[in-house]
Amino acid sequence: MIAFTSILLKFDQQGEKTGWTYIEVSSEIARKLHPENKKSFRVKGKLDDYTFNQIALIPMGDGNFIMPLKASIRKALGKKKGATVAVLMALDSKEYELNKELMECLADEPEALYFFTSKPKSFQHYYSKWVEAAKTDATKAKRIALAVTSLANKIEFGEMLRNQRNI
Numbered sequence: 181m182i183a184f185t186s187i188l189l190k191f192d193q194q195g196e197k198t199g200w201t202y203i204e205v206s207s208e209i210a211r212k213l214h215p216e217n218k219k220s221f222r223v224k225g226k227l228d229d230y231t232f233n234q235i236a237l238i239p240m241g242d243g244n245f246i247m248p249l250k251a252s253i254r255k256a257l258g259k260k261k262g263a264t265v266a267v268l269m270a271l272d273s274k275e276y277e278l279n280k281e282l283m284e285c286l287a288d289e290p291e292a293l294y295f296f297t298s299k300p301k302s303f304q305h306y307y308s309k310w311v312e313a314a315k316t317d318a319t320k321a322k323r324i325a326l327a328v329t330s331l332a333n334k335i336e337f338g339e340m341l342r343n344q345r346n347i
Contacts, residue, residue, distance in 0.1 A: 181225060181270045182212055188249065190261040200248050201261060203227075205269070207243030213271050223247070224272035227265045230256045233272050276301075279308040281320070285328050292332035306337060 186203040205213075214221050224233035230253060237245040249257075259265065286293040296304060307327050314320035330340040 181268050182209055183266070183268050184209060185264055186267050188254075188259055188261050188263050188265065197248075200246075201254055202246040202248045203265065203267065205237055205245040205247055207245075209269075210237065210243070210245045213237075213269065218243075220245075222272040222276075223269050224274075225267065225269035227253070227267055228257055228259075234274070234276060235272075276305055276308075278304060279311045282308055282311045282324050282327060285324050286331070289328050289332050292328050295331050295334050303337075307331075310337075 186205075188201055189204060190201045191197045191199060210217070213223065218239055220236050220238050222234050222236055224235075226232070227249075232253065235247055237247050239245050254260065257263075257265065286296055296307070311320060311323045311327065314323050326340060326344065330336075330343075335343070
């Protein structure tokens with residue numbers, strides 16, 4: 181585990197990252213966590229008293245990385261942009277587990293399952309995390325049904341969402 185302090189930062193205008201709150205992880209710390217790696221990787225640890233795992237560090241092109249902090253993390257910390265946090269961080273090499281309910285439903289639709297598993301892990305994780313992010317069981321069920329139907333028809337995530345808006 182590597183310990184350091186960081187300040188909560190927030191992007192103003194930064195393309196898709198506009199409005200993100202994050203902490204910066206220097207290239208020096210990133211090399212200690214995952215030597216010779218320049219791609220995104222997952223970490224675990226603590227921000228103050230908040231325990232986290234499976235959070236991605238995203239490369240910024242200058243050797244430094246950022247760790248985005250979603251609203252639930254910021255709420256748990258009780259801190260906003262400009263606040264200082266104590267960071268305890270290590271490489272999280274545990275393999276991400278796909279959402280169980282999504283996988284059970286895909287198992288009932290062989291074409292959807294085949295299309296899903298033929299895609300990269302990042303594609304699979306995106307769907308799984310979208311299902312997990314549902315706040316209610318009804319929303320989760322709706323998302324699983326939509327995902328399975330779309331995957332069976334070889335429709336990818338962005339197109340699936342655009343089709344939903346047009347209904």
